[in-house]
Amino acid sequence: METGNASTPPNWNPHSWQTKPASQLPVYPDTAALQHALGQLARLPPLVTSWEIEKLKQQLGEVCGGERFLLQGGDCSESFDDCESGVIAGKLKILLQMSLVLVQGAKKRIIRVGRIAGQYAKPRSAGTETRAGVSLPTYRGDMINQPGFTPHERTPDPTLLLRAYERSALTINFIRALIEGGFADLHHPEYWDIGFVANSPHASEYRRMVESIGESLRFMETLAGRVAGDINRVDFFTSHEGLHLYYEQAQTRQVPHRAGWYDLSTHFPWIGDRTRSLNSAHLEFFRGIVNPVAVKIGPTVTSEEAVALTETLNPQNEPGRLTFTHRLGAANVEKCLPSLVRAIRDRGRQVIWCCDPMHGNTESTSNGVKTRRFENILRELELSYCILRECGTHLGGVHFELTGENVTECIGGASGVSEADLSRAYRTQLDPRLNYEQAMEMALLLSRLMAKERQVAT
Ligand code: PEP
Ligand code: CO
Secondary structure (H helix, E strand, C coil), X not given: CCCCCCCCCCCCCCCHHHHCCCCCXXXXXXXXXXXXXXXXXXXXXXXXXXXXXXXXXXXXXXHHCCCEEEEEEECCCCCHHHCCHHXXXXXXXXXXHHHHHHHXXXXXXXXXXXXXXXXXXXXXXXXXXXXXXXXXXXXXXXXXXXXXXXXXXXXXXXXXXXXXXXXXXXXHHHHHHHHHHCCHHHHCHHHCCCHHHHHCCCHHHHXXXXXXXXXXXXXXXXXXXXXXXHHHCCCXXXXXXXXXXXXXXXXXXXXCCCCXXXXXXXXXXXXXXXXXXXXXXXXXXXXXXXCCEEEEEXXXXXXXXXXXXXXXXXXXXXXXXXXXXXXXXXXXXXXHHHHHHHHHHHCCCCCEXXXXXXXXXXXXXXXXXXXXXXXXXXXXXXXXXXXXXXCCCCCCEXXXXXXXCCCCCCEXXXXXXXXXXXXXXXXXXXXXXXXXXXXXXXXXXXXXXXXXXXXXHC
16 A cells, blocks of 8 residues: 555555445456456546636635535436437526526635536435336446346446546547637627526516616626626636546546646536445545545534544645535424534534535425426525525535426426426436526526625625
């Protein structure tokens, strides 16, 4: 084992996770084929760079100080079929538009992070699925196998790791090009597709907010004598669940002139709620990489575990290194969040509190369709915001499952998606996402909440 330096903890290397219990990893029948694919992956160029990662880490450090706010969102699970221009542009556009709305209310700079360009591996509650007496491996995301229920499609295929890397590269390439070119339609909120505003009880407030976004953009353009630079050259970062540790390991590198190991498959990987136990392979891998990292925490986490997570993942107590993405559910957040926040606060640990109001609010309709209710999502967000403030800290960010398309997967919102509408455009392979209008409305409501709180505070 290697000994540690300032950036690499003692007894860590990119494969030390293999000595720990690893859950949620696929079983490949052909291990030689797996090694071959990983060998190729380890030689291919990285998807992101160390200086982008350092920039994000620094910006996340400013979230701890209350100067920035994190907006993270995208698909539950990306699909290879959705790697096409309209879908990618749609996701980028919704996140950029939401960030313009949030900046109005928060009066803070927004860090935009997509669940994109690598979100291809999923934890599942069961290893196999049985239909009509036939049992096959569960679908674990396009990086691992395919959703169709045949032995061929469900057998984990290591060449899909390379396909995932390539799709991620294509996605990130297009995003970089779009950002470089500037998204002209962002400058004119009057052209945004937000007809739902008329049906909202907050219609006039929304309209005022959108108008003032347009006015401030035009004001900046007038001052600068050109199209507002800040909008044209926004930062945009990628994230995904670092579930498939072989994939992550193959992209983990040392780079010239910097200490430590960077996971260069994404800027901001996270550990899922099911793989975050203290002795897990996932924690072992994550403790040694220098990227900023997040951990999803659900209602079963204890305060002691939360503190131990901060000690293992952020022993230097660096602001911005560690985000807790809490996904407790509207029904549990009041019971669970305050003690977690106090335990972390009382020990002086630096953590960003980022609310994922999606994963604790999943339910099934009477027809067995997986959905989420807009009102529960909003409620968890609002409660989290208030609890964090009452505990003497602040909500640092939000994490949504959303898409730029007009799907009908979540119920509610001013556009009025009902249970009966779900079958109309239900496209997700896994969890239900907010559609374009629901995501914009969520941003407007959150922005409104932050603006109100600021007024109370001054
Ligand atoms: C997810 O983000 O899609 C997910 C599986 O979340 P969690 O680990 O919080 O359950
Ligand atoms: Co999900």
